[in-house]
Amino acid sequence: MSLTLYDYELDENGYKVRLLLGALGLPHATVAVDMIPGAEQTRAPLIDLNPLGTLPILVDGETVLREAEAILLYLAQRFDPGGPWLPREPDAFGRTMAWLVFAARDLHAATLARRTAMFDVPGDAIALERASRDAFRAMEDHMVLQAIADAGFFVGATATLADLALFPAFALSRDHGIDHEAYPALRRWARRVRALPGFRTMPGIPDYH
Amino acid sequence: MSDPGQPQGWYAVALAADLDPGTSAGTRLFGAELVVWRDAAGSAHVWEDRCPHRGMRLSFGFVRGDHIACLYHGWQYDAAGQCRYIPAHPDLAVSPMIRARTYASLERLGLVWAAWGEEPGPPPDAGADSLTPLRSLYLDRPAARVRTAFADASKGGLASGLLRTTLAEIPVLVAVQPLADDRCAAHFLIDRPSDALTRSDRARVASACMAWRRSVEARSGERAAS
Ligand code: FES
Numbered sequence: 001m002s003l004t005l006y007d008y009e010l011d012e013n014g015y016k017v018r019l020l021l022g023a024l025g026l027p028h029a030t031v032a033v034d035m036i037p038g039a040e041q042t043r044a045p046l047i048d049l050n051p052l053g054t055l056p057i058l059v060d061g062e063t064v065l066r067e068a069e070a071i072l073l074y075l076a077q078r079f080d081p082g083g084p085w086l087p088r089e090p091d092a093f094g095r096t097m098a099w100l101v102f103a104a105r106d107l108h109a110a111t112l113a114r115r116t117a118m119f120d121v122p123g124d125a126i127a128l129e130r131a132s133r134d135a136f137r138a139m140e141d142h143m144v145l146q147a148i149a150d151a152g153f154f155v156g157a158t159a160t161l162a163d164l165a166l167f168p169a170f171a172l173s174r175d176h177g178i179d180h181e182a183y184p185a186l187r188r189w190a191r192r193v194r195a196l197p198g199f200r201t202m203p204g205i206p207d208y209h
Numbered sequence: 210m211s212d213p214g215q216p217q218g219w220y221a222v223a224l225a226a227d228l229d230p231g232t233s234a235g236t237r238l239f240g241a242e243l244v245v246w247r248d249a250a251g252s253a254h255v256w257e258d259r260c261p262h263r264g265m266r267l268s269f270g271f272v273r274g275d276h277i278a279c280l281y282h283g284w285q286y287d288a289a290g291q292c293r294y295i296p297a298h299p300d301l302a303v304s305p306m307i308r309a310r311t312y313a314s315l316e317r318l319g320l321v322w323a324a325w326g327e328e329p330g331p332p333p334d335a336g337a338d339s340l341t342p343l344r345s346l347y348l349d350r351p352a353a354r355v356r357t358a359f360a361d362a363s364k365g366g367l368a369s370g371l372l373r374t375t376l377a378e379i380p381v382l383v384a385v386q387p388l389a390d391d392r393c394a395a396h397f398l399i400d401r402p403s404d405a406l407t408r409s410d411r412a413r414v415a416s417a418c419m420a421w422r423r424s425v426e427a428r429s430g431e432r433a434a435s
Pocket of ligand 1: 260261262263264265279280281282283284
């Protein structure tokens with residue numbers, strides 16, 4: 001086995017994958033890509049690995065994958081079959097997938113808001129902030145109901161890929177001016193994610209717990 | 210310091226159950242930034258959210274035992290707000306002048322309360338002690354708007370400023386926290402002991418809370434600019 005992750009340290013999508021690599025304790029090589037400002041991923045040789053010109057990219061032998069959520073699914077299937085990260089039971093599987101879609105679609109606003117705030121990437125900051133707040137509010141409402149059901153994570157009592165895909169945007173929201181004031185249930189959930197074995201931080205997420 | 214236009218008194222700033230020992234959270238009261246934190250022994254504290262060193266927000270920091278530490282240069286403050294440790298000068302006896310500004314606070318009825326103003330009056334006491342905390346809702350609406358939304362349903366407030374209403378046919382109490390001119394938090398408590406409630410009761414009230422929020426936001430038109 002030889003895993004290689006093409007990654008930009010400040011990118012929260014790459015961080016999703018790093019969280020799972022840490023949780024599964026998988027040895028891997030990292031190739032640091034100059035995404036901002038270099039946009040190296042949009043030129044040869046990386047554009048040949050991923051014609052969409054996005055990060056992260058995972059290479060595992062003949063397998064080349066893009067999209068953080070797809071990489072999470074791949075790693076869970078390959079290295080944790082039958083394990084907790086991707087539940088097999090149909091209901092829990094469906095709900096895990098729903099939150100992975102949410103992470104890639106609804107929560108993408110927070111990724112863009114952060115790039116606009118931190119790296120001067122063009123974007124409609126007001127619209128992105130509103131969309132980010134809407135996404136965080138949907139997450140908060142969900143975790144309030146989960147707490148009533150005695151479930152500490154997004155899908156159930158134990159962490160799944162959903163938690164790893166959702167954590168980065170919330171943990172980094174202060175980078176684009178969204179404080180955690182309005183999200184008490186998410187604050188408590190984030191502490192549980194931080195306590196998972198193999199958890200790692202990234203720049204912007206203080207290492208104090 | 211409180212503005213004369215703002216009513217002095219005790220204000221709920223968090224559900225006690227949402228503040229785990231050894232954690233901190235930022236919030237606001239009338240626009241003033243506050244840090245609410247709970248030490249490892251379980252006592253809650255409400256301070257101005259400003260580190261005396263360079264004014265960074267203490268709520269970004271972390272709690273160690275009965276101290277809160279600032280994230281930026283690691284200055285540590287004891288439960289009374291006195292700075293006790295400066296990492297860059299570990300052997301220095303810290304001047305008693307270096308203190309964080311604290312607010313009087315207490316925990317009652319499942320809420321953390323902070324005193325606003327020089328004469329906040331007597332601390333909250335609803336005469337009820339068997340309440341079940343539900344959740345806090347944060348709205349881009351002025352506190353007055355939220356209080357009005359309860360006016361029809363409210364069957365008389367309590368001395369502590371808690372509003373009384375019914376959600377999903379279950380009695381609830383609501384404490385409104387004015388965050389800023391255009392924002393507030395509503396802290397919901399169920400007026401029943403937790404052993405008298407099933408999980409599905411609590412889930413029903415929680416869903417009714419969200420429906421209530423939708424109606425408040427719809428009634429007052431476009432959401433205020435964030
Ligand atoms: S600003 Fe808090 S320690 Fe420097």
